[in-house]
Amino acid sequence: MDANLTRRQVGTVTVLDITGRVTLGEGSALIREEIKQLAVSGFKNVVVNLGGITYIDSSGIGELVSGVTTMGHAGGSLRLLKPGQRVKDLLKMTRLDTVFQAFEEEGEAVRSFS
Amino acid sequence: MSKAPADLLRRIAQLEERRGLLIVFEGPDGSGKTTQRKLLKSWLKGEGHEVVTTKWSSSDLIKPLIKARKQVRSLNATEFSLMHACDFRHRLETEVLPALCAGKTVIADRYFFTALARDVTRGSDLNWVMNLYSPIFWPDAVFYFQVSPETSGKRIAAERKPSYYESGQDITHLADAHDSYREFIGAVLGQYRGLASIFDFVTVDAEQSIYDQHQFIRSLFKKSARKKWTEYNVAAIADWLNNRPEMRIE
Numbered sequence: 001m002d003a004n005l006t007r008r009q010v011g012t013v014t015v016l017d018i019t020g021r022v023t024l025g026e027g028s029a030l031i032r033e034e035i036k037q038l039a040v041s042g043f044k045n046v047v048v049n050l051g052g053i054t055y056i057d058s059s060g061i062g063e064l065v066s067g068v069t070t071m072g073h074a075g076g077s078l079r080l081l082k083p084g085q086r087v088k089d090l091l092k093m094t095r096l097d098t099v100f101q102a103f104e105e106e107g108e109a110v111r112s113f114s
Numbered sequence: 115m116s117k118a119p120a121d122l123l124r125r126i127a128q129l130e131e132r133r134g135l136l137i138v139f140e141g142p143d144g145s146g147k148t149t150q151r152k153l154l155k156s157w158l159k160g161e162g163h164e165v166v167t168t169k170w171s172s173s174d175l176i177k178p179l180i181k182a183r184k185q186v187r188s189l190n191a192t193e194f195s196l197m198h199a200c201d202f203r204h205r206l207e208t209e210v211l212p213a214l215c216a217g218k219t220v221i222a223d224r225y226f227f228t229a230l231a232r233d234v235t236r237g238s239d240l241n242w243v244m245n246l247y248s249p250i251f252w253p254d255a256v257f258y259f260q261v262s263p264e265t266s267g268k269r270i271a272a273e274r275k276p277s278y279y280e281s282g283q284d285i286t287h288l289a290d291a292h293d294s295y296r297e298f299i300g301a302v303l304g305q306y307r308g309l310a311s312i313f314d315f316v317t318v319d320a321e322q323s324i325y326d327q328h329q330f331i332r333s334l335f336k337k338s339a340r341k342k343w344t345e346y347n348v349a350a351i352a353d354w355l356n357n358r359p360e361m362r363i364e
Contacts, residue, residue, distance in 0.1 A: 024304035024305060056240070058230055058308035061308060086241050090240065
């Protein structure tokens with residue numbers, strides 16, 4: 001399934017719902033462009049919802065890491081929602097679990113910014 | 115990591131005191147890694163370091179098997195991953211760790227990042243490949259030689275025809291090795307880009323002159339902080355010590 005990304009606003013928090021395969025040339029480019037756009041447009045609080053992804057490769061994880069940096073430089077923050085066991089395992093193996101704040105419930109993720 | 119027994123942590127801390135540094139050179143073929151590896155090695159020797167080099171797919175135990183299977187083009191993507199992971203583990207346990215513990219500097223010409231980039235491009239699952247290399251033995255620094263697919267392709271074409279697997283013909287199914295290489299390396303570089311973020315590579319602009327690259331590497335080598343084994347590499351060293359009783363107590 002091709003990657004798809006939709007953006008919605010929950011109060012001051014922007015939620016990016018990503019579905020499908022997040023791989024090189026597909027979902028990873030979508031994430032990069034969207035986060036860059038959010039950062040330059042002044043959005044500060046971003047939640048990336050990974051609940052609908054079916055697979056993510058190094059380029060996809062790499063874009064999430066870059067996203068944390070991009071938002072950090074713009075004075076904002078990027079957090080993960082429903083990363084799933086496979087993503088959690090990857091984050092743990094690569095020691096990125098300390099870089100990302102991750103949540104299982106959207107309400108909890110949104111409230112974490114207040 | 116905090117669950118590791120105190121005697122294991124003490125032993126690792128002992129090894130840490132006198133160990134050498136593990137420096138990794140990563141990047142596609144034609145990025146100039148080998149040239150820079152040789153330059154760094156001779157500079158380090160001049161500075162009084164004892165230096166050991168380890169190259170990708172060079173284990174005396176596994177390399178002949180990989181070579182034979184490559185010659186007859188009989189490796190599928192899974193076997194390709196597994197055999198290279200065996201080769202890596204064998205070198206890590208018999209070359210890299212003993213050298214580091216003896217206080218030598220080890221320069222790895224490619225590390226498991228090569229497998230992550232190539233194997234995932236070949237269609238292997240990222241989690242599965244990561245697990246082949248777990249527990250990860252973290253190097254102190256990774257220099258990533260970044261070039262465009264065009265430059266990599268041109269440099270390779272000027273020297274030789276890339277081999278069947280090197281050019282990714284097993285997955286592109288293109289008849290021309292150079293065409294296949296260009297297509298394959300573009301995807302591999304995309305994976306490297308992600309890995310550079312994930313593993314915090316130091317990126318070297320491999321389109322620069324050889325001299326400039328070498329000066330850049332030297333200056334960063336001087337500044338590079340070592341990754342504390344007691345923080346990063348407890349699980350990997352515990353595995354290794356389990357198979358080497360003579361190394362456990364000092």
